[in-house]
Amino acid sequence: MDYRSLSYWHDSVADPLDPRPPLPGDIATDVAIVGGGLTGLWTAYYLLERDPSLRITVLEKHIAGFGASGRNGGWCSALFPASTATLGRAHGPEAALAMRRAMVATVDEVGRVAAAEGIDCDFVxxxxxxxxxxxxxxxxxxxxxxxxxxxxxxxxxxxxxxxxxxxxxxxxxxxxxxHPAALVRGLARVLERRGVTIHEHTEVLDWSPRTVQTARGTVAAETVVLATEGYGATLPKSRRGIxxxxxxxxxxxxxxxxxxxxxxxxxxxxxxxxxxxxxxxxxxxxxxxxxxxxxxxxxxxxxxxxxxxxxxxxxxxxxxxxxxxxxxxxxxxxxxxxxxxxxxxRDWHASASYDPETGIASAGGYVGDGLSTTNLAGRTLADLLTGADSDLTTLPWVNHVSPRWEPxxxxxxxxxxxxxxxxxxxxxxxxxxxxxxxxxxxxxxxxx
CATH class of the missing domain: 3.30.9.10 (D-Amino Acid Oxidase, subunit A, domain 2)
Structure with a gap:
């Protein structure tokens, strides 16, 4: 595939877009992340901040930033798919305001990390x-x-x-x-320098507690993070979830x-x-x-x-x-x-979730507001996975369960x-x- 043809962003990014090596076979890791977009990469970034000893493996069907993370409108905004009024009715005004404040802070956090890590993504x-x-x-x-x-x-x-x-x-x-492709591709390079393994051209077929099955081998992991966004609809277990x-x-x-x-x-x-x-x-x-x-x-x-x-x-x-x-x-x-x-x-309500019994975490449902919300998801999942008691883990989208879409x-x-x-x-x-x-x-x- 000519990845340059995916979008203006891919065509103009200062990155060769050469695919990384695929999964070589069966492996074991601490955290297996399904999806090489911003949700998965931000989760890996903040997990390493909290525990640098973690072995983290990202599994991506195409290349990092292939999907919405690299093709979007380039708005790093405080918008959340469920409106403040909707959140207020469902969770109360204090929770709705906390969500808004967290999203506002997230915009600055993306800019902070881009500057600190030398990711030139035209952030203004x-x-x-x-x-x-x-x-x-x-x-x-x-x-x-x-x-x-x-x-x-x-x-x-x-x-x-x-x-x-x-x-x-x-x-x-x-x-x-x-520039979204510059952000996601730059973040992938930062993670590799810190020891995260990214296997591209590795299609995930299914997952279960502490196991991910791919077309190239099985990954055993204590934690599985599902970060597929719209592409989750192509997998049997999440077909009607998104x-x-x-x-x-x-x-x-x-x-x-x-x-x-x-x-x-x-x-x-x-x-x-x-x-x-x-x-x-x-x-x-x-x-x-x-x-x-x-x-x-x-x-x-x-x-x-x-x-x-x-x-x-x-x-x-x-x-x-x-x-x-x-x-x-x-x-x-x-x-x-x-x-x-x-x-x-189904309810246009994004979520960031973790079940410690199964070791499965997930985030998504951004309805196009993901360029910033993915960063909040990464920080939130990192806190949930490491047991941190933080303001983020009490936000109203944490462990929210949306209804399934109709058949x-x-x-x-x-x-x-x-x-x-x-x-x-x-x-x-x-x-x-x-x-x-x-x-x-x-x-x-x-x-x-």
């Missing part, structure tokens, strides 16, 4: 602009800030801005722009500083708006738009295939949406198109109906100028 903390481009969206921005304040979240604010033709915006300072939902992206050619000055997006800033069918973007370090969004359908049986990464209809929608937001991008060539699956739990055809119908409903909601609001009934009906199903 510039915050997120959520643009309100209609009176209805402006009301949504006001409501978002008011709801946050009601839970004690006082760092969101309202701005008067004309960026993207907006009437205003909400601003969350707790977000950094970065739903792989595709998100696609485009990147433009670099634009001049003068054009960016006219656009009004600064280095380090990320942006979105208040539509229901999510879009997200950043100004890259080399002055491109990296812009993505939902719209690709869910595939029967939670299947994941390379051809699903590229859907012409969705790429056209993204290009049109980008130009609608920023007409200055109309003449910019699109140089890269890519996508991939992210992981969605087919209900899963197929429900997932794709949800995507359609979000597109309908946007059209409804543009037409009526009133909050969408479709969005209101779907809100409980998407973590709001």
């Amino acid at each position: 903390k510039g915050g997120t602009l959520s643009l309100a481009r209609s009176p209805l969206q402006l009301a949504a921005a006001h409501a978002e800030v008011a709801e946050a304040l009601s839970y004690g979240v006082d760092d969101l604010s309202l701005l008067s801005t004309a960026v993207g033709g907006a009437l205003g915006a909400s601003f969350d300072p707790a977000c950094a722009r970065l 739903l792989p939902l595709y998100s696609l992206m485009i990147a433009t050619e670099p634009l001049s500083d003068a054009v960016w000055d006219d656009i009004g997006i600064e280095h380090g800033q990320t942006f979105t708006d208040f539509r229901h069918l999510l879009v997200y973007g950043q100004r890259t370090a080399d002055n491109r738009f990296a812009f993505g969004g939902r719209g690709a359908r869910y595939h029967w049986g939670s299947s994941i295939r390379p051809e699903y990464d590229r859907v012409g209809r969705v790429f056209e929608h993204l290009r049109a949406s980008l130009v609608e937001l920023f007409p200055q991008a109309a003449g910019a060539a699109v140089t890269h198109r890519w996508g991939g699956p992210l992981g969605v739990a 087919e055809p209900l899963r197929f119908v429900g997932a794709n109906l949800g995507l359609t409903a979000m597109a309908v909601a946007d059209a409804e609001e543009r037409t009526t100028g009133r909050p969408s009934l479709a969005a209101r009906l779907m809100a409980p199903l998407v973590g709001h």
